[in-house]
Amino acid sequence: MGKTIHIDSLQIGMVLAEPVKNKFNQVLCSGNLTIEDKHIKLFKTWGIQSISVTETDTANSDSEAVINEDFSGLKKFFSWEPRNEAEIDLFKMAQKRYNDLNIWDAKK
Amino acid sequence: MTLSEKIINRINNIPTLPTIYETLSNALNDPKVSNQKIAQIISSDQSSAFKVLKVANSPFFGFRGGVDTISQAIMYLGTTEIRNIVFSLSIMKMFSKEKKIAGLSPIELWAHSIGVGILTRSIGKVIAEPKVENYFLAGILHDIGKILLLQFAHEEYNEVIEYAEKNNCLILQAEQQIFGFDHSRIGYLLAEKWRLPQVLKDVILYHSTGISNDSSRNIVAAVHIADISARVLKFGFAGDNLIPEPNIKVWEQINLPQSFFTTNYDKFIDDYNQTVQTILVD
Numbered sequence: 001m002g003k004t005i006h007i008d009s010l011q012i013g014m015v016l017a018e019p020v021k022n023k024f025n026q027v028l029c030s031g032n033l034t035i036e037d038k039h040i041k042l043f044k045t046w047g048i049q050s051i052s053v054t055e056t057d058t059a060n061s062d063s064e065a066v067i068n069e070d071f072s073g074l075k076k077f078f079s080w081e082p083r084n085e086a087e088i089d090l091f092k093m094a095q096k097r098y099n100d101l102n103i104w105d106a107k108k
Numbered sequence: 109m110t111l112s113e114k115i116i117n118r119i120n121n122i123p124t125l126p127t128i129y130e131t132l133s134n135a136l137n138d139p140k141v142s143n144q145k146i147a148q149i150i151s152s153d154q155s156s157a158f159k160v161l162k163v164a165n166s167p168f169f170g171f172r173g174g175v176d177t178i179s180q181a182i183m184y185l186g187t188t189e190i191r192n193i194v195f196s197l198s199i200m201k202m203f204s205k206e207k208k209i210a211g212l213s214p215i216e217l218w219a220h221s222i223g224v225g226i227l228t229r230s231i232g233k234v235i236a237e238p239k240v241e242n243y244f245l246a247g248i249l250h251d252i253g254k255i256l257l258l259q260f261a262h263e264e265y266n267e268v269i270e271y272a273e274k275n276n277c278l279i280l281q282a283e284q285q286i287f288g289f290d291h292s293r294i295g296y297l298l299a300e301k302w303r304l305p306q307v308l309k310d311v312i313l314y315h316s317t318g319i320s321n322d323s324s325r326n327i328v329a330a331v332h333i334a335d336i337s338a339r340v341l342k343f344g345f346a347g348d349n350l351i352p353e354p355n356i357k358v359w360e361q362i363n364l365p366q367s368f369f370t371t372n373y374d375k376f377i378d379d380y381n382q383t384v385q386t387i388l389v390d
Contacts, residue, residue, distance in 0.1 A: 090337065
């Protein structure tokens, strides 16, 4: 369960409780993502007003959080699921890259 | 004559090994050769020498602007690494002017290969591979078969790219469907003709499965993971937009440290951008 906050209250280090979608229902960031400055800029660019973050509102770094990572936003890029820590790390790198390139809306 | 036979016949006209590589390799096989002599061979082509210095000075190879002469580059990086850089540059120069087909150009393929070279070398360093100087070249050469098919089967390769896109499959599968063989076999023919070291032949032949014999096991596994990682990072374009699932056995083989990809992410991006700029932009 998360709590909903206004975009102006969103801070670096908070963790998304669920995916953030734009007005076209396209996923901008998947859930369980730790917020960085670029994410806040991305959401403001898309006019996102409210965000759902986890109650603890700090980044989880334990292995349980890693295993529970939500990679649903990556489904159009990967036809397979991660099977071990290395592949989870590879998926996390993909999330970071696609945020940086802002290509979540790309065909592939 | 079948289509595959026609293509293989055409590929028999593959150009000979770039002269500078052969001259350098022969010189390096002479135990009495001096570094000055090696530097002289490289410097005989001024434009190559200039690019070699640019590459040697890139952060990826660990020297930020401190290498002023080819002799210094040899001293810091070693003769094998320098020969491999020279070879990489000559091959890219040799096969960079082909026509673009269906959204695939040699430049994009080379950019992908540079990305694979950077990631392969990074993996080699982190697994403490003693012969890491071959790792960048291995990445550069892994898809050489695709470059050859672009040149020698230009029209047919267009069909392959379209097939891969239409059927949402890997280019490797499309090649097998259209030609009855894939780029790894064509690349291997070139490696045989050029008498490249066995370890590089194995990389070209086995990079898609990631499994090879004892002597090349680590480098083939590293290229397999690097190839997939370069696709994840959108480094260049390998001919299709898919990200193949890694061979699960390969992870056991190379056993990367925890969070290897996310920890080194920024370095991968910087190294790739700078190396592509250095090598592919005149």
